[in-house]
Amino acid sequence: MIKKLDKLILKAFIGPFFATFLISLFVLVMQFFWLYIDDLVGKGLDILTIFKLIGYVAAFNVSMALPLALLLSSIMTFGNLGESFELVAIKSSGIPLTRFMRPLFITAVLLSGVAFLFANNITPVINLKLNALKYDIIVTKPAFDIKEGVFYSKIEGFVIKIGKKEKDDSTIRNVVIYEKDYRLQDKILVAESGIMRVTPDKRFLEFILHNGWRYEENGPRYTTNTEMIRLGFKDYKKVMDLSSFAMSRTEDTLFKYDAKMLSVRQLNHAIDSLNRSTRIFYDRSRREMASYLSFVRMADSNWTKFKAPPPKKAVAYDSLMTDSVRRIINERALNQVNNIRSNIDQVAADYDSRQQLIRKHWIEWNRKFTLSAGCLVLFMIGAPLGSIIRKGGLGSPLIFAIIFFVIFYILNTVGEKFAKEGVTSPGGGMWLSTFVLIPIGVFLTIKAMSDSQLFNKEFYYRTFKHVRAFIEKRRKKKERVAGDV
Numbered sequence: 001m002i003k004k005l006d007k008l009i010l011k012a013f014i015g016p017f018f019a020t021f022l023i024s025l026f027v028l029v030m031q032f033f034w035l036y037i038d039d040l041v042g043k044g045l046d047i048l049t050i051f052k053l054i055g056y057v058a059a060f061n062v063s064m065a066l067p068l069a070l071l072l073s074s075i076m077t078f079g080n081l082g083e084s085f086e087l088v089a090i091k092s093s094g095i096p097l098t099r100f101m102r103p104l105f106i107t108a109v110l111l112s113g114v115a116f117l118f119a120n121n122i123t124p125v126i127n128l129k130l131n132a133l134k135y136d137i138i139v140t141k142p143a144f145d146i147k148e149g150v151f152y153s154k155i156e157g158f159v160i161k162i163g164k165k166e167k168d169d170s171t172i173r174n175v176v177i178y179e180k181d182y183r184l185q186d187k188i189l190v191a192e193s194g195i196m197r198v199t200p201d202k203r204f205l206e207f208i209l210h211n212g213w214r215y216e217e218n219g220p221r222y223t224t225n226t227e228m229i230r231l232g233f234k235d236y237k238k239v240m241d242l243s244s245f246a247m248s249r250t251e252d253t254l255f256k257y258d259a260k261m262l263s264v265r266q267l268n269h270a271i272d273s274l275n276r277s278t279r280i281f282y283d284r285s286r287r288e289m290a291s292y293l294s295f296v297r298m299a300d301s302n303w304t305k306f307k308a309p310p311p312k313k314a315v316a317y318d319s320l321m322t323d324s325v326r327r328i329i330n331e332r333a334l335n336q337v338n339n340i341r342s343n344i345d346q347v348a349a350d351y352d353s354r355q356q357l358i359r360k361h362w363i364e365w366n367r368k369f370t371l372s373a374g375c376l377v378l379f380m381i382g383a384p385l386g387s388i389i390r391k392g393g394l395g396s397p398l399i400f401a402i403i404f405f406v407i408f409y410i411l412n413t414v415g416e417k418f419a420k421e422g423v424t425s426p427g428g429g430m431w432l433s434t435f436v437l438i439p440i441g442v443f444l445t446i447k448a449m450s451d452s453q454l455f456n457k458e459f460y461y462r463t464f465k466h467v468r469a470f471i472e473k474r475r476k477k478k479e480r481v482a483g484d485v
Contacts, residue, residue, distance in 0.1 A: 005095070060127060063372075071378035073382075104383060155240050175212070191213075206239050289344070359422065360420070374408060378437070
């Protein structure tokens with residue numbers, strides 16, 4: 001049964017949570033566009049594509065925005081309650097901190113479940129579509145733009161130079177167009193003036209040229225037995241295809257084999273298949289050695305049951321051969337060892353690549369849980385922290401939220417890098433931030449339950465005041481002793 005206290009806490013929490021969630025999501029979306037701004041500007045993207053990209057980026061960052069929103073909103077909620085002395089009234093009535101944290105803790109657990117379901121079922125699909133759209137945008141050519149006095153070569157098969165463009169941006173003067181013909185000499189168009197325009201469907205570029213010449217080589221290709229033809233014209237129309245500037249859509253299935261596009265169930269199946277396939281490398285290395293070392297092929301035969309009698313006297317093998325034979329045998333043995341080493345190194349490289357792929361799948365498997373667990377961990381830090389600092393608004397809470405979220409983000413990034421490089425296990429690397437921040441949350445909860453003055457500047461001022469008084473007293477005492485001497 002929900003009591004009035006629970007309703008009070010939840011009502012104070014809902015508003016800051018939605019506000020901070022939207023702010024966090026906006027910041028993360030802006031971070032994406034800041035990183036890829038060079039790939040987006042000048043591509044002539046339509047409004048639908050831009051809104052689709054914003055939607056995919058926002059949906060992809062929901063799992064990261066939830067922990068940050070929980071941290072900041074929990075600090076703001078308990079900070080506002082402390083600043084208005086509602087926390088004092090609640091504690092004075094005999095209600096412990098853990099009791100009025102309970103409704104928000106249950107809410108944090110529910111949000112953690114939502115974060116896991118979102119990361120497991122929706123984020124892989126969004127990630128798939130986002131990567132496909134991002135790839136299409138990056139490989140798209142910049143929007144068509146010809147400047148005065150500059151050779152423009154972005155249209156395949158043509159190089160264009162315009163001496164001057166009038167204010168209407170359509171009338172042009174002193175036009176030179178080179179058309180690639182794969183002969184000794186390209187085709188050339190020279191005109192005094194003309195009109196340049198793009199067709200309404202934006203598929204073609206039209207040049208209506210006036211008073212010019214067309215230079216063209218006539219004759220068989222790849223020979224010097226040709227002739228140069230010059231044709232004069234008063235009006236000439238040249239059409240160029242702009243289809244290469246249009247953004248083509250790549251199938252989503254091209255990116256579906258990445259571990260980031262898989263759910264937990266799919267990751268379990270993929271990891272099991274990869275682990276079973278590692279046996280192939282043992283058999284492959286044995287085959288590579290067996291082709292050079294004949295005794296390896298006899299490893300499972302009956303000769304292993306018999307033990308050779310010990311030699312009566314150790315004799316160096318090269319003492320039994322002549323110098324010419326010894327040199328030939330040594331060279332052959334060295335070549336054989338180098339060939340074996342080269343093949344085994346290739347097998348080892350393939351094995352390392354497979355192990356790295358397995359680690360990548362385990363990293364993504366753990367990521368599904370660490371982001372949802374991060375909601376609980378950051379709430380355990382934010383709630384007691386807010387009750388300690390007792391400051392509402394976006395001032396102090398925002399500063400503390402940024403500090404702890406940056407710590408959380410850095411630990412996540414460092415742990416993931418360690419896991420990818422094999423320094424730690426995937427589980428240890430991905431859960432590094434949780435292992436570090438849980439003790440901090442427990443420490444802050446204990447301090448909040450005992451009404452600690454951990455972040456009270458007046459407490460530190462009084463403490464340092466006594467320290468300064470003690471130091472001043474000792475200094476005067478030393479001066480008095482020195483004066484008596």
